[in-house]
Structures are given as structure tokens and as C-alpha cells.
Amino acid sequence: MNISSAIFDRSAPDLDSCPDESLPEFAFIGRSNVGKSSLLNMLAGKSGLARVSTTPGFTKMINIFTMNKTWRLVDLPGYGYAHVAREDKSKFNRAVDEYLQHRPNLCCVFALIDSGLPPQKIDLEFVKWLTSKSVPFVLVFTKTDAAKPAKVQANIDAFTECISGWFEKLPTFFTCSATAKHGRRELLAVIEETVNAGPEETAAESELHPQDDVESPGDSPTTGRKSTSRDTRVKRTNPARPW
Numbered sequence: 364m365n366i367s368s369a370i371f372d373r374s375a376p377d378l379d380s381c382p383d384e385s386l387p388e389f390a391f392i393g394r395s396n397v398g399k400s401s402l403l404n405m406l407a408g409k410s411g412l413a414r415v416s417t418t419p420g421f422t423k424m425i426n427i428f429t430m431n432k433t434w435r436l437v438d439l440p441g442y443g444y445a446h447v448a449r450e451d452k453s454k455f456n457r458a459v460d461e462y463l464q465h466r467p468n469l470c471c472v473f474a475l476i477d478s479g480l481p482p483q484k485i486d487l488e489f490v491k492w493l494t495s496k497s498v499p500f501v502l503v504f505t506k507t508d509a510a511k512p513a514k515v516q517a518n519i520d521a522f523t524e525c526i527s528g529w530f531e532k533l534p535t536f537f538t539c540s541a542t543a544k545h546g547r548r549e550l551l552a553v554i555e556e557t558v559n560a561g562p563e564e565t566a567a568e569s570e571l572h573p574q575d576d577v578e579s580p581g582d583s584p585t586t587g588r589k590s591t592s593r594d595t596r597v598k599r600t601n602p603a604r605p606w
């Protein structure tokens with residue numbers, strides 16, 4: 364897919380401050396510093412679009428970008444960074460939680476995992492949480508340039524092995540490197556197929572085994588939100604899910 368325009372829309376502190384629900388959205392989530400903003404820039408083909416930093420916990424709002432005037436990329440704050448003030452952390456977590464669970468035009472979440480690390484408990488818990496909430500997602504193993512290919516492969520194998528028991532069919536996963544510009548075509552293809560498929564009426568079904576229903580993990584978005592008018596919009600756009 365060719366990206367003809369990539370425009371910053373806004374930084375939203377919460378769900379109610381997000382733009383209207385008219386365009387399909389694709390969101391990036393993962394631990395602080397995993398490379399969400401860098402991947403967004405790589406897909407957009409614009410290096411300065413989302414701000415990148417070596418400081419973990421840099422992205423603090425729901426940052427929204429309109430692509431080709433027809434769909435949006437959403438850069439979310441990272442989870443798992445201990446040094447964000449406690450009050451801020453719970454505020455951000457609540458905003459991310461609401462966005463992930465109650466944004467009807469959220470088509471797919473790119474759940475980013477650092478390919479240079481063995482499976483991290485917080486990532487495993489977050490993937491389980493996403494699944495238990497029927498949030499449609501694909502896994503994206505980032506920074507493949509930063510470790511030896513054999514190590515990357517071993518880490519991916521270990522991660523998928525850890526989660527295999529939760530699913531009847533493993534979630535689709537991709538690898539990428541924002542530095543080496545690897546994975547762009549494949550991820551844009553997911554977006555393109557989804558945008559072209561258009562909305563579907565049914566809610567996303569969970570592939571998690573029923574007995575594995577879990578609470579929100581400690582450092583990932585929390586539950587316990589106030590109810591809003593958006594709560595009545597229980598149906599999430601469910602694309603054809605080619606993955």
C-alpha cells in the first residue's frame with residue numbers, strides 16, 4: 364500500500380477526547396521502549412511523525428494520526444515502566460484500557476514484543492488480557508536488527524510456546540525492525556486487507572479457552588472505569604480478519 368498522506372490528528376488524554384469513530388483504527392501497544400512510535404513512523408514513511416525517545420515511558424497520550432485520509436494509526440503509551448508517577452500511570456492505564464475495550468472502530472491492535480528478550484511475564488499477561496477482552500490483535504516482534512537471528516528465533520519460539528495453550532489457533536505474528544525498515548510491507552498488507560474488507564456486524568470472538576478468563580494484569584491497562592455514553596456501543600467493528 365502506498366502512503367500518500369500521514370497527518371497528526373491529536374493527542375487525546377482519554378477516550379472521550381478521541382476523534383469521531385468514522386475511520387478504521389490500528390493501534391500500537393507494548394512495553395515502554397519496545398519501539399511503538401518507531402514502528403508507526405516506519406509504516407507511515409515519515410521519521411518524525413510520532414516522537415521517539417530512548418527514555419522509556421515517553422509516549423503518554425493516545426496519539427492519533429490520519430493516513431491517506433481514510434484510516435488511522437494510534438500510538439498508545441507503553442505499559443510496564445515503573446518510573447512513571449503512580450497517579451499518572453493509573454490515569455494512562457485507564458485511558459488505554461477504555462480505548463482498547465470501547466473503541467468500536469479499533470480494527471486491530473499491533474501488540475509489540477521485543478524480539479531480543481526471552482518471554483516477559485508482563486507481555487504474556489497482556490496478551491492474555493487482550494484475548495480475554497476479545498480485542499483483535501496480531502503480535503509484532505520488534506527490533507530484529509538488534510540481536511542475532513538465532514536468538515530472535517529462539518525468543519519468538521519461546522514466546523509462542525508460552526501462549527500456545529491459551530489458543531485453539533495461535534495469533535498471527537510478524538517480525539519487524541524500524542531501524543532496518545523490515546516488516547513494513549507485511550504490516551501494511553494487514554491494514555490494507557482490513558480497510559478493504561470494511562466493517563462487519565458481529566463482535567470479535569475470543570480464541571481464549573473459556574476457563575482462562577483473566578483479570579487485567581498489574582501494569583497493563585486496568586479495569587474499573589466509569590461508565591460513559593460509549594458503553595452502549597458494545598459492537599466492535601470486526602474486519603474479515605485475514606490473519
Ligand SMILES: Nc1nc2c(ncn2[C@@H]2O[C@H](COP(=O)(O)OP(=O)(O)OP(=O)(O)O)[C@@H](O)[C@H]2O)c(=O)[nH]1
Pocket residue numbers: 393394395396397398399400401402414415416417418419420421422423440441442505506507508509539540541542543
Ligand atoms: N535497534 C533498534 N532500535 C529501535 C528500533 N525501534 C525503536 N528502537 C529504539 O528504541 C527506543 C524506543 O523507541 P520508541 O519508538 O520511542 O519506543 P516506544 O515503544 O514508543 O516507547 P514509549 O513511548 O516510551 O513507550 C529508541 O531509542 C529507538 O531508536 C529497532 O527496530 N531497532
Ligand SMILES: [Mg+2]
Pocket residue numbers: 399400401414415421422438
Ligand atoms: Mg512511544
